[in-house]
Amino acid sequence: MFDRNYPSIILQDAVDELSSLPGVGRKSALRFALHLLKQPQDNVERLGLSLIRLSKETRYCKLCNMISDSDTCDICRDAKRDRSVICVVESIRDVISIESTMQYKGLYHVLGGIISPMDGVGPSDLTIDQLLKRVETGEHSEVIMVLSTTMEGETTAFYLYKLLNKFPVKISTIARGIGFGDELEYTDEVTLGRSIQNRQPFVPLKQ
Amino acid sequence: MFDRNYPSIILQDAVDELSSLPGVGRKSALRFALHLLKQPQDNVERLGLSLIRLSKETRYCKLCNMISDSDTCDICRDAKRDRSVICVVESIRDVISIESTMQYKGLYHVLGGIISPMDGVGPSDLTIDQLLKRVETGEHSEVIMVLSTTMEGETTAFYLYKLLNKFPVKISTIARGIGFGDELEYTDEVTLGRSIQNRQPFVPLKQ
Numbered sequence: 478m479f480d481r482n483y484p485s486i487i488l489q490d491a492v493d494e495l496s497s498l499p500g501v502g503r504k505s506a507l508r509f510a511l512h513l514l515k516q517p518q519d520n521v522e523r524l525g526l527s528l529i530r531l532s533k534e535t536r537y538c539k540l541c542n543m544i545s546d547s548d549t550c551d552i553c554r555d556a557k558r559d560r561s562v563i564c565v566v567e568s569i570r571d572v573i574s575i576e577s578t579m580q581y582k583g584l585y586h587v588l589g590g591i592i593s594p595m596d597g598v599g600p601s602d603l604t605i606d607q608l609l610k611r612v613e614t615g616e617h618s619e620v621i622m623v624l625s626t627t628m629e630g631e632t633t634a635f636y637l638y639k640l641l642n643k644f645p646v647k648i649s650t651i652a653r654g655i656g657f658g659d660e661l662e663y664t665d666e667v668t669l670g671r672s673i674q675n676r677q678p679f680v681p682l683k684q
Numbered sequence: 685m686f687d688r689n690y691p692s693i694i695l696q697d698a699v700d701e702l703s704s705l706p707g708v709g710r711k712s713a714l715r716f717a718l719h720l721l722k723q724p725q726d727n728v729e730r731l732g733l734s735l736i737r738l739s740k741e742t743r744y745c746k747l748c749n750m751i752s753d754s755d756t757c758d759i760c761r762d763a764k765r766d767r768s769v770i771c772v773v774e775s776i777r778d779v780i781s782i783e784s785t786m787q788y789k790g791l792y793h794v795l796g797g798i799i800s801p802m803d804g805v806g807p808s809d810l811t812i813d814q815l816l817k818r819v820e821t822g823e824h825s826e827v828i829m830v831l832s833t834t835m836e837g838e839t840t841a842f843y844l845y846k847l848l849n850k851f852p853v854k855i856s857t858i859a860r861g862i863g864f865g866d867e868l869e870y871t872d873e874v875t876l877g878r879s880i881q882n883r884q885p886f887v888p889l890k891q
Binding site: 483484485486487488490491493494495497498499500505507508509510511512513514516518520521522523524525526527528529530531532533534535543544545546550551552568569570572573576 | 690691692693694695697698700701702704705706707712714715716717718719720721723725727728729730731732733734735736737738739740741742750751752753757758759775776777779780
C-alpha cells in the first residue's frame with residue numbers, strides 16, 4: 478500500500494479536491510485525475526484557471542441576483558423583456574432551465590435558496606427583502622413563483638405569498654403539471670414551458 | 685436565451701472546461717460549476733491549483749513508469765518488496781487497484797496503454813523496451829501479465845510473451861477468475877487479489 482492510499486501526494490491532493498464535487502466519489506475523482514494527467518498541460522491549466530476565475534470574478538445582478546458579467550444582468554438590461562412580470566426562482570440553474578424553454582419573456586428574481594429549517598436556511602438567508610423592494614416600486618404587476626413542488630418549495634411559496642399579498646400585484650404559481658416531489662432541474666423543457674404558460678393564481682394551503 | 689446559452693462568459697468557460705472530464709456532460713458540468721460558485725474562494729483556488737500542479741509537477745518512476753513524487757517510486761525504492769517479480773499492467777490505475785488488494789508484494793511495470801490498432805496504439809507507444817531492459821538485467825525471475833481480458837489485452841499479452849520468452853524468466857498471467865470482456869478497474873478487490881495469487885503459466889492462444 479502507498480502512504481495515504483495514492484502513489485503521489487500531488488495525485489492524492491488532486492483526488493481529494495475533485496471528490497469534493499457533488500456526486501463525485503473517490504473512484505470518479507481518480508478517473509478524472511488520471512484523465513487530466515494524459516492531457517496537454519495547457520488544457521489542464523485552462524481548466525484550473527477557469528475554475529479560479531469562476532470563483533473570484535463572477536458577479537451577481539444587483540436587481541435580480543442572477544449571475545452576470547456586469548452589475549446588471551443581460552435579462553434585466555434587455556429592453557425587449559416584459560418588465561411587468563417577475564419570476565421568482567430558487568437558483569441560477571432554474572433561470573437557465575426556464576430560459577432554455579424560450580416560453581418566458583419577463584424578468585427573474587433569484588432567491589438563492591429555499592426556506593428549509595432542516596438545513597438551517599431561514600427567510601433572512603434569501604434575497605426576499607430585495608424582492609419586496611422591487612415589488613414596492615410598483616413597476617411590476619405580477620409575481621410568478623416557480624419553486625420546486627417539495628415541502629420546502631411549498632413553504633417558501635406560502636411565506637412569499639403572505640408578504641407579497643400586501644402589495645397590489647397578482648401572485649401566481651407554476652401550473653401543476655409537475656409531479657409532487659420532482660426537482661425542477663430534471664423536468665423536460667416542454668413540461669416546464671407549458672407549466673409557466675398555464676400558470677394559475679396562487680391559492681395558499683389552509684394551515 | 686442568453687448569448688452562448690449561459691448568462692455569463694466566465695460561467696460558460698468553466699462549464700466548457702468541466703465538460704471535458706470523462707463521463708461529464710454539460711448538465712453535470714453546470715452542476716459542478718454552480719456548486720463551486722457557492723464554495724469559499726480559497727477552496728476553489730485550492731482545487732484549481734491542485735489540478736495545475738498535477739499536470740505540471742507530476743513525475744514518473746524511471747524504472748517502472750509509475751506516477752511518483754520523485755525519480756524512483758515508493759514501490760521500486762521499498763527494500764521489503766519482492767524484487768524477483770514484475771507485474772506488468774496497462775495503467776497507473778491498475779497499480780492502485782492491485783495495491784489495494786494487499787495481496788501482491790512484488791514490483792510493477794506500467795505499460796502506459798495496450799496495443800490497440802483501432803485506436804492507433806502500437807507496441808512502440810508503450811514502455812515495452814524499458815520492460816525488456818529490466819528483464820535483461822537478470823534481476824527478476826518472473827513476469828506476471830495483469831491485463832484486461834479484452835481482445836486488446838490478449839493481443840498485448842501475446843506480443844509480450846513472444847518477446848519475454850527469449851529470456852530465462854517465468855511468464856505468468858492473472859488467473860481467469862475475471863469474466864471475458866470485464867474491465868480490471870471495476871473488478872472487486874477479493875476477486876482481483878485471488879486471481880493474482882492463483883496466477884497461471886501463460887499459454888498463448890494458437891494463432
